[in-house]
Amino acid sequence: MPIDYAQVPSPAFVLEEARLRKNLDRIRTVQQATGVQVILALKGFSMWRVFPMVAEYLSGATASSLNEARLIFEEMGRPAHTYSPAYLEEEFEEIARYSSHITFNSVAQYQAYRTALTAIAPEVSPGLRVNPEFSDVATEMYNPAACTSRLGVTRDRLGSDLPAGIEGLHVHTLCESSPLATQKLIEAVEERFGDFLPRLKWINLGGGHLMTRQDYDLDHLISTLQAFRARNPHLEVILEPGSAIAWETGELVATVLDIVENGGIKTAIADVSFTAHMPDTLEMPYTPRILGATPPQPGKPAYRIGGVSCLAGDFMDAYAFEKELRPGDRLVFWDMIHYTMVKTTMFNGVKHPDICIWHEDGTLEVVRKFTYEDFRNRLS
Secondary structure: OOOOHHHOOOOEEEEEHHHHHHHHHHHHHHHHHHOOEEOEEOOOOOOHHHHHHHHHHOOOEEEOOHHHHHHHHHHOOOOEEEEEOOOOHHHHHHHHHOEEEEEEOOHHHHHHHHHHHHHHOOOOEEEEEEOOOOOOOOOHHHOOOOOOOOOOEOHHHHOOOOOOOOOEEEOOOOOOEOHHHHHHHHHHHHHHHOOOHHHOOEEEOOOOEOOOOOOOOHHHHHHHHHHHHHHOOOOEEEEOOOHHHHOOOEEEEEEEEEEEEEOOEEEEEEOOOHHHHOHHHHHOOOOOOEOOOEOOOOOOOEEEEEOOOOOOOOEEEEEEOOOOOOOOOEEEEOOOOOOOHHHOOOHHHOOOOEEEEEOOOOOEEEEEOOOHHHHHOOOO
16 A cells, blocks of 8 residues: 555655565565675665564575664674774774674775784674775765775786785676666676685675666676676675665655745745755755656646755755645655655754655555754753
8 A cells, every 4th residue: 555645744754565575575686696795784774663574585684783782682682794984992892793894994904903903803704894995876975986985995006916814805896876876886806806715704795786766677787796706606795775675665745834925926835844854856956856756847837845853955946847836845855765855954943844654555654754863962
């Protein structure tokens, strides 16, 4: 039963359980066909209330901090694959206790923590993030493989061998990319680091594999991964998509509060904020889809959608609607569960969206309501 948005409080993020399960089932098909491990990247989706469902389908999860590693360990019941650009000395022992794999961003970081890792958690497998200097990401802010990137070691910095004790390589260069990009990534890895692969236990091909997008060629991805595993049958191969898990599984429901007009532009002010609740729309930038709205068209009433914060740039141009908007009308922002929800802030103290689940039996559960104390306790 699809979501009845009229039942959802405003503002609120609402996840549709059936759509999440459909994505997970598709991803499990890839795992079964290729023998790779697909794990959840918490930086894209960390709604731990549904971790038990995710754990039914995926092989684990990946963390980028102590807090994420602990969340995986406690709420999914599995040790994390952990990577950070740099580790804090006072946190490292605890991170090691929550992890099965720890990837280091530089040789210096590995050397700094190698002895401690062996003493604290010798069962944890150490890896090194490398930069294969290939990416199809057009937006520079989201391109981790740029020549000046701080993320990963390029081949020229490694020389002829890996540091002793390194058991795996980690690459991450894609963002909502195609299977052809995955194929090219693997080719770049084999070209630059192929001589290391026979001596390793695992390779993590990172995220950006948008295998749940409707037009994604899943057969191409499967054949690419099968061929790579055939060339390297000893390697444990890991993928850690962020967007693909919760792609198009839920929305942000909002309400129009007021209509203002200046300079010939009508703005519908809603009870949400782009800077606080949808910051990726301003960072990327991109224009989120609103159900029932289109790009501006002759003859249709058009509006900016304005956020409720005091930031002058807290708005999105421009949408056309079938009829004039009025205070009290609902706005449903499509596909706001992955990345968007994890990036929310409490800027300006504006009301934070509730978090809801629309269950497969057609019932709505309000999982979390945010209060003044949540806002207050983030400050000092």
